[in-house]
Amino acid sequence: MSRAADLVDFYLVLMLAGAGDELQGIKRGILEVADMVAINKADGDNAPRAMQARAQYRAALHLMRPGAEPVVTTCSAMEGTGIDTLWASVESVVAQREASGELARRRTQQQVGWMWAMVHDGLRAALRAHPEVSALIPTLEQDVREGRATPTTAALRVLGAFLPETRA
Secondary structure, eight states: OOSGGGGOSOOEEEEETTSSOSSTTOOHHHHHHOSEEEEEOOSGGGHHHHHHHHHHHHHHHHHHSTTOOOEEEEOBTTTTBSHHHHHHHHHHHHHHHHHHTHHHHHHHHHHHHHHHHHHHHHHHHHHHHSHHHHHHHHHHHHHHHTTSSOHHHHHHHHHHHHOGGGOO
16 A cells, blocks of 8 residues: 555646656656546646647657546646646546446555555564664664675575574
8 A cells, every 4th residue: 555546536737837757757657546647737838838839748648658647737826727737637537437336446455555554654663673683783784785785695694583483
C-alpha cells in the first residue's frame, strides 16, 4: 500500500504548461497510474503552451499505455474554464467503475492493503523497539553501507535477533 493511486477512487495528475517539464520531466510512475492528466493555466499567453503540452502528454501516454491512455485535458483555474468538463470526466469514470463493480473490487483491495500496511508498520516498530535488534541496527546499517555485510546477511541477523528460532 505504498502508492497514492492505491488509496483513491480516481487519480488526477495536475500539470503546468510552460514549466519546462513537459516531456523530459514526466514522472513515469505517476503517469502510469493516472486516470486523467489536466494541464492547468490554459489561459492568456500560456494557452498555446497548454495546448502543446496536452498534445505532448497524449503522445507520450499513447506510447506508455497503448489502448489505456487516460484523458488529457486543459483547464484554467483562474478563469474557471475546463473545470466543468474535467469534473464531468471524473464523475463519468467513477460511475463506470461503480456500475462495472470495479470500484467495489478496488475498495476491497484497498481494505486488504491497509490491513497489511498496518501489519508491516507494527512489525517495523516492534523490530526497532526490540532491545537486541535496536542495538544491532546502527552497526549492521554501517556494515551494509561500507560493503562489509550484504543486505541479506544483515537482514538475517536482524531477524535472528528478533526471532531467535530463525537463527541458523
